[in-house]
Amino acid sequence: MTAGDRIDAALAQDRAALVAYLSAGYPDLDGSVRAAEVAVEHGADVIELGLPYSDPGMDGTVVQRSGERALAAGTRTREVLLAVEQVAATGAAVLVMTYYNPVYAYGVERFAADLASAGGAGLITPDLVPEEAGRWSAAADEHGLDKVFLVAPASSDERLRTVASASRGFVYVASRMGVTGVQDSLAEGGDELVARTRAAGADRACVGIGVSNRQQAARVAAYADGVIVGSALIQALGEGDAAGLDALGALTAELAQGVREGRA
Template identity: 65%
Template sequence: MTRTSGAAIDDARAQGRAALVVYLPVGYPDVATSIEAARTAVAAGADVVELGLPYSDPGMDGPVVAAAAQAALDGGVRTADVLHAVEQVAATGAATLVMTYYNPVLRYGVETFARDLAAAGGAGLITPDLIPDEAGEWVAAADAHGLDKVFLVAPSSTPERLELTAAASRGFVYAASTMGVTGERATVGERAAELVARTRAAGAERVCVGIGVSTAEHATEVAGYADGVIVGSAAVRALGSAPGPDGLAALGELVGRLRAGVERAGAA
C-alpha cells in the first residue's frame, strides 16, 4: 500500500517530533546511484523522500540543485527513469513524492502521469511553479488516483492565498522560508515560524519548511515550530562530495545528523 506524506508526518508527530524530508534529484550522478542515495537517506532517518524530476529551466532551483539536475539531463535521464526510481524508493516503505515543475507533467499527459505515478507507489507531487488557481487538471487527476497535492506558500503570501493553498493541498503545505531560489544559507529565514503559524491559521493541517535548512542546528530550530523539515541542497552537496560509496556515506552521515537535530527539538 502506498504510504502518503501525511501518514509519514502524522507518524512522526505521534513520536513527538517533526518529520524529516530529504530531496534528491533522480539521475545524479546517475540513475542507479540516485536510487541508492534515496535508500541511504531513508535508512539514515528520512521519513519522506522528494525525488526531483530534472528540468531544463529550473526557476526555483539554487546552484547546487540546478547543477545536479543539469548533470542528470546531460546523462540522459527521462521521466520514465523518475517513475522507476519512485517504485524502487517507495518499496522501502518511505513516503515518496516527486518534485517537478509542471511542464514535464503537461508534456507527459497529466492524467497519464498521475496514473503512472500512483502505479509506481508514489505519494504525489510537489509542484513549485503551479498555483492552485491554475491546477484544475492536476487536482482532478490527483484526486482520481489518491495522490498528494503539495503546493507552496511564501512569506509574501496573502491571507487569501494561504487559505486557497491550504484548501487545495493534500499531504502538507510547503512553506518556503525565504523568497528566492533554494540553497544552503547561514540561517533559516526569520519569518519562517510566522509563515507556519499563518498557514496553520489559514486551515493547513500540516506545514513543512524548506529552503535554507542545511545543518542539524537548523533542523532543530525548524522542528520546533513546523511539522516537517525539508533539506535539499545540503543533501545533494553531500552526495556529490565524493564519488561512489564515499558520497553515499557522506549523505548518510548528514541525514543522520539532521534526524538527530529533529529529535532534539522533540525532546526539548
C-alpha cells in the same frame, strides 16, 4: 503510503518529519536510487525526488547542476517513475518535485496513473498555483495522490487559505523568498508563517529552503511538522561514490537527530 501518513507517524513520536530532497538521475539513475535508500536508512521519513528540468527557476546552483547532470545522462520522466518505484519499496513516502511542464508534456492523467502505479505519494509543483491546477488536482484526486502547493513570506492570508484548501499531504512553506540552497543562517519569521498557514486551514506545514545542519533542523522542527533539506544532502553526496554515500548518510542521521531535538 502518503506523505501525510509519514508525517503523522513522526508527529505521534513527538517530533517533526525529515523530508529529504535528492535529484533523480544524479549522479546517475541507479546512484540516485541508492542515495535515497541511504537517506531512508539514516532517518528520512519522506523522499522528494526532483524531476530534472531544463529551466528550474526556483532551484539554486547545487540543485540546478545535479539536474543538468541528470538530463545529460538521459534521465527523463519515465526514468524518474522507475526510480520512484524502487525508492517506494523502502517504505518511505516518495514525492516527485517537478515543474509542471514535464507533467503536462507526459500527459497529466497518464502521469497521475503511472505515479500511483509506481507507489508514489504525489507531487510538489513549485510553479503551479491552485487556480491553474484543475487537471492535475482532478487526476490526483482520482488516484489518491498528494497535491503539495507552496506558500512564501509574501503570501497574503487569502493566498494561504487558497493553498491550504487545495493541498493534500502538506503545505510547503518556503521560509524565504528566492531560490533554494544552503544558508549560513535561517530566515526570520518562519514560525510566524507556519502559524499563519495553519490558521488558514493547513493540516500540516513543512518548511524548506536553507536548512543544512542539525542545529537548523532542530530550530525549524520546534514549530514545523516537517523539515525539508535538499542542497546540503546533494552536496554531501558529491559524486555518489562510497565516500559520498557515507557523507550523505552521516548528514541525514545528523538532521534526523535535529528534528528529534526540536520538540524536546
